[in-house]
Amino acid sequence: MLGKPIRQLTDVNSILQKGIAASYSIFDFLDLQEEVDKGKTSVESIKGNIEWHSMSFKYPNAEKQTLNKITLSLPAGKTLALVGRSGSGKSTIANLIPRFYDIDDGLLSIDGISINDYKLTELRSNIALVNQQVVLFNGTIRDNIAYGYLQNTSDKEVIEAAKAANAWDFIQELDHGLDTMVGENGVLLSGGQRQRIAIARAILKNAPILILDEATSALDTESERAIQTALDGLMANRTTIAIAHRLSTIENADIIAVVDHGEIIEQGSHSELLAMNGAYAQLHNQQFSETPV
Numbered sequence: 001m002l003g004k005p006i007r008q009l010t011d012v013n014s015i016l017q018k019g020i021a022a023s024y025s026i027f028d029f030l031d032l033q034e035e036v037d038k039g040k041t042s043v044e045s046i047k048g049n050i051e052w053h054s055m056s057f058k059y060p061n062a063e064k065q066t067l068n069k070i071t072l073s074l075p076a077g078k079t080l081a082l083v084g085r086s087g088s089g090k091s092t093i094a095n096l097i098p099r100f101y102d103i104d105d106g107l108l109s110i111d112g113i114s115i116n117d118y119k120l121t122e123l124r125s126n127i128a129l130v131n132q133q134v135v136l137f138n139g140t141i142r143d144n145i146a147y148g149y150l151q152n153t154s155d156k157e158v159i160e161a162a163k164a165a166n167a168w169d170f171i172q173e174l175d176h177g178l179d180t181m182v183g184e185n186g187v188l189l190s191g192g193q194r195q196r197i198a199i200a201r202a203i204l205k206n207a208p209i210l211i212l213d214e215a216t217s218a219l220d221t222e223s224e225r226a227i228q229t230a231l232d233g234l235m236a237n238r239t240t241i242a243i244a245h246r247l248s249t250i251e252n253a254d255i256i257a258v259v260d261h262g263e264i265i266e267q268g269s270h271s272e273l274l275a276m277n278g279a280y281a282q283l284h285n286q287q288f289s290e291t292p293v
């Protein structure tokens with residue numbers, strides 16, 4: 001009679017072990033330090049005048065300065081494009097706006113108020129971000145397009161956003177449409193599909209500040225062109241920061257800034273920069289002498 005109960009005991013052990021492993025990850029998460037938010041300024045909506053004044057930044061674990069004395073001015077409603085080599089600091093400049101890190105020195109202000117003074121949630125609710133690394137949650141496509149305070153958005157609006165992001169065609173073909181689960185961090189979707197979900201999310205969010213970090217890099221030329229039209233519509237009259245390696249996508253930006261080793265080495269419009277015949281002209285000539293794909 002001992003055999004069965006002993007076997008059952010080993011079953012209990014496996015349940016206990018699972019529970020212990022899960023508690024480790026849950027308690028590690030609970031022990032994480034909360035984001036510091038000393039900001040007190042509350043605003044209904046931001047206009048989107050962004051100014052960088054001699055802003056410097058170093059990642060906490062890095063040895064070298066990542067950004068050095070960035071000075072730039074982006075009037076509300078205009079588009080700033082950041083170009084430059086890989087690792088030059090473009091994404092870092094973009095990620096400091098929603099305060100993913102605190103700046104070390106200098107000033108970054110929106111509508112004349114230092115971003116550190118805004119309440120974190122209000123600052124972020126005014127920014128729509130399509131990150132270089134799209135983050136998706138293990139939920140349905142609908143949950144991933146409309147999350148946070150957008151949760152209660154109607155299906156109609158979600159579908160409209162998906163259409164504008166050129167994502168509706170592939171969503172429709174999935175077995176469960178908007179209710180399809182995307183897997184842990186969206187592993188069940190392709191890179192281009194994930195990017196389009198992120199763009200749909202940004203379109204739905206409809207925030208005054210839009211950040212597009214390589215938003216269409218994983219897409220084929222045809223899809224890119226289709227989305228670019230939607231993005232151009234979205235960017236009109238909205239403060240936009242666009243980062244792209246493919247220069248053809250940012251030629252129309254009001255200001256183009258060339259970032260090199262954490263510094264802005266040139267800025268101006270497309271034609272001004274070409275006339276200067278400097279770093280931008282060189283990048284431009286390199287790309288356009290290559291045979292188009």
Ligand SMILES: Nc1ncnc2c1ncn2[C@@H]1O[C@H](COP(=O)(O)OP(=O)(O)OP(=O)(O)O)[C@@H](O)[C@H]1O
Pocket residue numbers: 059060061062066084085086087088089090091092093132
């Ligand atoms: N979380 C981090 N911690 C430490 N260093 C980082 C971190 N993220 C980026 N860096 C470093 O900061 C520098 C700028 O990185 P950043 O991602 O801003 O470059 P980028 O211009 O966006 O490049 P890419 O065109 O490849 O996206 C790089 O040298 C990089 O190694």
Ligand SMILES: [Mg+2]
Pocket residue numbers: 090091092132213
């Ligand atoms: Mg980057």
